[in-house]
Amino acid sequence: MSVVRRSRAFVGRQPAPLIAGVVLLAPFLFVTLVPGILATHGPLSIEDRPLLGPSAQYWLGTDEIGRDLFSRSLYAARNDILVSLSSAFVAFTIGTAIGLFAGYVSGRIDTIVMRIVDVLLSFPTIVLALFLIVVFGRRQWVQILAIALVMMPSMARFSRGTGLVLRNRGYVEASRIAGASRWQILRHHVLPNSLPTLLVAASVLASSAVLISASLSYLGLGAQPPDPSWGNMLRAAYGVVYQAPLYGIGPGICVTIVSGAYILIGEGLRRKFRTDRNVGASAATVGTI
Amino acid sequence: MPGALEVDGLSVTYRAGRTLVHALDDVALTLPPGHRMAIVGESGSGKSTLGLAVMGLLPGNAAFSCQRLSIDGTAIDLRNTKQLRSLRGNTVSMVFQDAKASLDPVRTVGSQIAEPLRVHRVVPKRDIGHEVERLLRDVEIKRPTQTARQYPHELSGGMRQRAMIAAALAGRPTVLIADEPTSALDVTTQAAVIDLIGRLGQSGTMSALLITHDLALVAGFADSVTVMYAGRIVETGSVDEIYSAPAHPYTRALLASIPSLFGDRNRLLGSIPGAVPDLNLRLPGCVFEPRCAVGRGREICRTVAPPMIAVGGGGQARCHFPGEQAAIPTDVVVPVAISSSRAEMTTPTVELRSIVKSFHRKSMTRGRRSRTVAVNGVDLVIGAGESVGIVGESGSGKTTLARVLVGLEVADSGEKMIRVGDALVAVTRLPKDYVQFVFQDPGDSLDPLMSVGDIIAEPLVLRDGGRPNRYRNQVAALLDDVGLRVEMAERRPLELSGGQRQRVAIARALSTQPKLIIADEAVASLDMSARGQILNLFSRLQAEHGFAYLYISHDLSMVRHVCDRVVVMYGGRVMESASTDDLFVGPRHPYTQALITAVPVPDPRVERQRERMAIRGEANDEAPTTGCAFRARCPIAQDICAEEVPRLDTTSSHGVACHFADQAASLYERVSVDAEIVPAERVHHG
Numbered sequence: 001m002s003v004v005r006r007s008r009a010f011v012g013r014q015p016a017p018l019i020a021g022v023v024l025l026a027p028f029l030f031v032t033l034v035p036g037i038l039a040t041h042g043p044l045s046i047e048d049r050p051l052l053g054p055s056a057q058y059w060l061g062t063d064e065i066g067r068d069l070f071s072r073s074l075y076a077a078r079n080d081i082l083v084s085l086s087s088a089f090v091a092f093t094i095g096t097a098i099g100l101f102a103g104y105v106s107g108r109i110d111t112i113v114m115r116i117v118d119v120l121l122s123f124p125t126i127v128l129a130l131f132l133i134v135v136f137g138r139r140q141w142v143q144i145l146a147i148a149l150v151m152m153p154s155m156a157r158f159s160r161g162t163g164l165v166l167r168n169r170g171y172v173e174a175s176r177i178a179g180a181s182r183w184q185i186l187r188h189h190v191l192p193n194s195l196p197t198l199l200v201a202a203s204v205l206a207s208s209a210v211l212i213s214a215s216l217s218y219l220g221l222g223a224q225p226p227d228p229s230w231g232n233m234l235r236a237a238y239g240v241v242y243q244a245p246l247y248g249i250g251p252g253i254c255v256t257i258v259s260g261a262y263i264l265i266g267e268g269l270r271r272k273f274r275t276d277r278n279v280g281a282s283a284a285t286v287g288t289i
Numbered sequence: 290m291p292g293a294l295e296v297d298g299l300s301v302t303y304r305a306g307r308t309l310v311h312a313l314d315d316v317a318l319t320l321p322p323g324h325r326m327a328i329v330g331e332s333g334s335g336k337s338t339l340g341l342a343v344m345g346l347l348p349g350n351a352a353f354s355c356q357r358l359s360i361d362g363t364a365i366d367l368r369n370t371k372q373l374r375s376l377r378g379n380t381v382s383m384v385f386q387d388a389k390a391s392l393d394p395v396r397t398v399g400s401q402i403a404e405p406l407r408v409h410r411v412v413p414k415r416d417i418g419h420e421v422e423r424l425l426r427d428v429e430i431k432r433p434t435q436t437a438r439q440y441p442h443e444l445s446g447g448m449r450q451r452a453m454i455a456a457a458l459a460g461r462p463t464v465l466i467a468d469e470p471t472s473a474l475d476v477t478t479q480a481a482v483i484d485l486i487g488r489l490g491q492s493g494t495m496s497a498l499l500i501t502h503d504l505a506l507v508a509g510f511a512d513s514v515t516v517m518y519a520g521r522i523v524e525t526g527s528v529d530e531i532y533s534a535p536a537h538p539y540t541r542a543l544l545a546s547i548p549s550l551f552g553d554r555n556r557l558l559g560s561i562p563g564a565v566p567d568l569n570l571r572l573p574g575c576v577f578e579p580r581c582a583v584g585r586g587r588e589i590c591r592t593v594a595p596p597m598i599a600v601g602g603g604g605q606a607r608c609h610f611p612g613e614q615a616a617i618p619t620d621v622v623v624p625v626a627i628s629s630s631r632a633e634m635t636t637p638t639v640e641l642r643s644i645v646k647s648f649h650r651k652s653m654t655r656g657r658r659s660r661t662v663a664v665n666g667v668d669l670v671i672g673a674g675e676s677v678g679i680v681g682e683s684g685s686g687k688t689t690l691a692r693v694l695v696g697l698e699v700a701d702s703g704e705k706m707i708r709v710g711d712a713l714v715a716v717t718r719l720p721k722d723y724v725q726f727v728f729q730d731p732g733d734s735l736d737p738l739m740s741v742g743d744i745i746a747e748p749l750v751l752r753d754g755g756r757p758n759r760y761r762n763q764v765a766a767l768l769d770d771v772g773l774r775v776e777m778a779e780r781r782p783l784e785l786s787g788g789q790r791q792r793v794a795i796a797r798a799l800s801t802q803p804k805l806i807i808a809d810e811a812v813a814s815l816d817m818s819a820r821g822q823i824l825n826l827f828s829r830l831q832a833e834h835g836f837a838y839l840y841i842s843h844d845l846s847m848v849r850h851v852c853d854r855v856v857v858m859y860g861g862r863v864m865e866s867a868s869t870d871d872l873f874v875g876p877r878h879p880y881t882q883a884l885i886t887a888v889p890v891p892d893p894r895v896e897r898q899r900e901r902m903a904i905r906g907e908a909n910d911e912a913p914t915t916g917c918a919f920r921a922r923c924p925i926a927q928d929i930c931a932e933e934v935p936r937l938d939t940t941s942s943h944g945v946a947c948h949f950a951d952q953a954a955s956l957y958e959r960v961s962v963d964a965e966i967v968p969a970e971r972v973h974h975g
Contacts, residue, residue: 169733170734173734174734174797175751177695178725179752193736
């Protein structure tokens, strides 16, 4: 009883966008882990005639070779959620490490590092990812790293700003006076104090990772048939748009909900941390990523 | 005759989340026409809320009730936005604290002063230009035509504040409200701006309401003083009554916490125990009771809120026992324990030799690099156990010098020496535990995510390794040393008051038992009552531990109170260096003289008779790079000052870097003679 009441109180204290985002994302996380429970059919099994409309048996209809679209959309989450989260995680870790270090150290090292980052930033996102996948093959980890690499520079730019702000904070200078090394200051003061802002940025990264991943699959460079992904399903839907106009609805809605949920979580986190004074830079700039 | 401003029964409550903050509680105020009133209070006293409420500028989360508000005899409805809008900038106008933030950076000063003229149609359209110039002349700006065409960033801080005042005067207001108009300005500029507002209030029918935390500032300005505490007016009275015979214990305690420019400096500053109460609680009884020396524990003070009662001289005080406080001594003259013998003080702990530090800046608009020399060949010796003060206005290089000393900046040239055994050794970096720093803003210098205990243990962890828990006993002892309870170790900085945070910062500085502690404006961001506590703490800790202090401050009376020796800096150079007693009795550099005469004295009789040493310009003006740095502002500068850099005489104990030091000294005697004879000490002894 008291646990229920306490957890209800806990939920009540959270900002609305955070709750909404988590509620929207939860089913997708669930099917990522155990797709078999919700799916009505197997993702690869051919069930019926192709391109059937939605019915009680096939909730979203069937695809061009008669597989259940609803089940395929769910199974596709496994690929897309994994790719988006892991690429966002990699981009966040590397980008933050580079950015905070460059911002905190500043000076010549900062200039050199950030010019390299700027070069990366100047490549068109999709073109760079396409290039990497073409060179290194169409494997999932290549896809993850390619997406991470194209998102990393903006994360580095953003966290550099935070590092620059925190560098001049009194507690960082006090720590320097007491003889702390760069590494100690970065670990004990700069990273913890920038984390709230950076996590918000990370949620925006995850959201754009979903979109990039779907775009790559759409171009045929993501998960390869017969494995489903939202991008390659949308591509298939495009080919048969006159025969089965409702084909693309399932994967399309999934992409929208997932990327929207990440953004909502980010906005929720921003509101949650807004009351704290430790947010290094204005979280509004996160939107520029 | 109706008052220019009459307020009765004004209460304001802010809603912050689920808590209600009672910012103003049943405030009543009458400001007669042509009267200058000062509202004094610490942060949280509600003084700024009062100013905003009168302007009808309360933020959206404020709920208020008001029995009567009238301006010039006209009743004002605070809910009638149309009426308020026609009054603002017209009948009532306001000068804010930060002129830089209050002026629009993309519009000329003239057009911003013209705005109220246009909006309220004060003068016909074709006369607006002339009127703007007239207003600028009124605020004593020398070249009004030129200034009107300039943008805010082209003006110095004092000029901007003058322009703000001109804009406020444009509508020919009946009431001018100034909310901390000088707290962003340097001492010399502050004096000039306060004098200006005082003169404006005196000359016409306009009344002026000056809101400030600094009781010393208003002694020469106000006709009457209203003291606020925790959202209530606790005392009002004529300026002479308030300063010579304060009736409320709070007023008296505030006065005792101001370090004086005159009299005995070997006394502990008065301080008020505890902190301003939380305004979300409404307790019965007197709001000041928990911190009061008179009421402490008395039944009536704890249970019955005192009404305003008349006290001698036409004033009123909200106290059950207004007469009694005079019997309680607020200041104790203690022979300050000299921790180190004079002989020891002459052996330096740290010595800086010809330090030069410059900064390169790329100008965004003009694309050229400029070099600013912040510190230009400064020597500084700090003896063991000695307290040295560095004073100067902003841009004098005092903070840069301290940052070079502590290693936060690397000097372009010069030597840093420390004492190892009996010898002085040149070093590039000081040993980890040799010197510690106490920053100006304790809210910024404490990591908000760390617990107080971890913060205090940090220098120990960095020096000796291990986890913060290992130093639990040392932390407890340090907390005790700075007057905090041991349980505080678990708290986070955000849960503490400003004074408590500064104590934590001091405990951290003490943790490694340094030889030297540098305090950079360490009390400037604190409330008056907390300042006394912290300065007394500094004195006590020095007597106990025997380290040396370097105080960096713009506040001369504070420096006089705590330092053995004072170094005056201007434009990156040392202008004068002398023992505290010598410097304040007989300053020999014109700049030092100007600084000392600009310091407000908390005694209206002294302030009325005082003459200030007039210097031109402002601290932020570019100092000349050849000759004497101060010559552009100096009243006695001659040709030689532009050609030859005056050398600081290092052989005598009172060094002056001025070609005409003797002439300046005799000039000062004329200026200061009146102030000296007034027994300022009477203020403190009641």
